[in-house]
Amino acid sequence: MSATSPHAATQPLTMSGAEVVLRALKDQGVEVIFGYPGGAVLPIYDAIFQQNAIRHILVRHEQAAVHAAEGYARSTGKVGCVLVTSGPGATNAVTGLLDALMDSIPLVCLTGQVPTHLIGNDAFQEADTTGITRPATKHNYLVKRSEDVARVVHEAFHVARSGRPGPVVIDLPKDILINKAPYVEAPPATQPHRSYRPVTTPDMAQIRKAVALMKQAERPVIYAGGGVINSGPEASRLLGDFARLTGFPVTNTLMGLGAFPSQDPQFLGMLGMHGTYEANLVMHGCDVMLNMGARFDDRVTGKLSHFAPTAKKIHADIDPSSINKNVKVDVPIVGDAGQILAAMIQVWKEDSQPPMREALSAWWRQIDEWRGKNCLQYVQQGKIIKPQHAVKRLYEITRESGRETFITTEVGQHQMWAAQYFGFEKPNRWMTSGGLGTMGYGLPAAMGVQIAHPDALVIDIAGEASILMNIQEMATLCQYRLPVKVFILNNEYMGMVRQWQELLHGGRYSESYSAALPDFVKLAESFHGVGLRATEESQLDDVIREMLATDRPVIADICVAKDENCFPMIPSGAAHNEMILGPGQEGGVAGVTDEGKVLV
């Protein structure tokens, strides 16, 4: 990549580094920045004050700025943008950055830094930000020369959005922001980066191998993940086409929900630790598996040595390092999910060999038998609200409303129940912290989604423990009149912790009770939001309806059964066919070995 443009040296420089940053952001299509000010970034705040193209959203904690940008990015497909100050501003952002890295969310995070001549002196609010964030980002930069500012910003956006998307940090010393700097345009898309050139177009020979395998499949499955969503809505459409063309069953990972319509008869539900019976048994028994943009995460595979023992595996991923990392595969395909699906459809149609229709019908009969277990059924009886029922009613009532709906979650049982009982028909409607499992993700993420989709219904399905981790963002919601709905499944426990303690630690509930909880209704009101509560089943629908009808931030405190466990469950270290389906079968965890217990 060439450095400055030829006239940069001859023309007098009129813009400060901070103004160059803003101009580059604007040219990169940034409309919103989530940020929090401080000494080191005051020049950028000054530049923000003097322009109108980019809107700044003032969060109340830097971690929330990053999650908000994640919500914005995941619901729009654009790059999210964050601005924080040096030292504590940057360190507060680290959790969000790692969250985005693990879930492949494109972000650019600008961090302030002490002036270049003070770097390394333990100056006030100095942190080795590039050092700290190196393993938490896809890439990071420390800008040490004014002439590099514009080039680095353009490059950061390219790196964040291309290949396997991820977060990029740009560390900007204050003198670089104040000093005059030349502006250079973004290089044309046709000009390749010197060293970074991700492969997006698949190798057709591999596609043909994959299709040949799939044509002979008797017990196939398509296992689709977040890579399909990251590729853009077209990839989800092609996934639907390919599924119809082949007649194969489809399961989604937690990150992939929405890539395939939940109402489609070929959909098996989510797979993995809290996936459906049918999805996990299909994974276990299949003879050909197409992994489309997922990464054989341990939450999905269970015990590796027993994972899909009879399957020939095809793995399509944009990141070559995801292939053969956990699971050895037979046909690796590197490329963009959309391009791969398009190529597979074309080759499938050209190939004259017919698929194994009879075997497929037998496979579907087997699947229907597994479906007959109705593994997600629960009994709602009496006054106490079952958490599953709360999510199911929330889903049904929002669907009746016909409104465009986006769901975020915190982390815990409620997250899994949301994944199990809320259906998604389109991509980009579901944001959850999958890889890192960050409590406190959902509220700020919902904020970012609502900024991007002002008229949509945005709901954070929360736990009473998680919500307190970024509750301060209620103030941000109220300041910007963002009518996010927080739907708390309040079981007065860190339920997922309690569940593991019940099943694996002899019912010793060490520090997992949510003592001294705030009154969530009053809490909402104190932030100038609306508080609602349901304590009995008979109030549930009314509270949900009132919540949806309220055009302001709402916290709905849904007091649910305290000791409900999340099923089905594959205990850690177990195989897919060793799933526990429900209460009464907890004996199944007696078989959890010490080897299993060390797993998280």
Added chain:
Amino acid sequence: MADDSGQFRSATIAVLVENEAGVLARVIGLFSGRGYNIESLTVAPVDEDRRLSRITVVTSGTEMVIEQIKAQLDRLVPVHKVSDLSLAGPHLVRELALIKVVGSGDHRVEALRLADAFRARVVDATTESFVFEMTGNAEKIDAFCALMRPIGLAEVSRTGAVAIVRGSSALTVQSHNG
């Protein structure tokens, strides 16, 4: 990490990188963060205008782990090219060592005799010490040090391996158009 029961092997990997601040930290952080072995690692700029550096890293692991190491290295933004010399065919591996031996009398005579046999050069001498310089592969240097130990081996400084493939094929950035 991968649950493959394959054989361990050693790999000598050459990595062409942008010569920019932090690139070595990225490579080393990758190895420590993911629990890969580093047996040795060398780095220096290798082109005229000092924009490119070549890192040679010697590591070991199962085939699946070594493939993973290469893929992870290749994914780093400032990395141009990753080449597994152990697979690229016949290649030369060399290491430079400076070896200090302290002693007197018969030990000095014996030290010089061994140095001669190993083609180590005397690059510094006092009445009670020698510094030998030797190049070779790691085993040769190990063997020399082992023989010197009873004679008065006092200090060793080694560069770690550098390596290059034999023949006319060359690892360059220009050939990287992927």
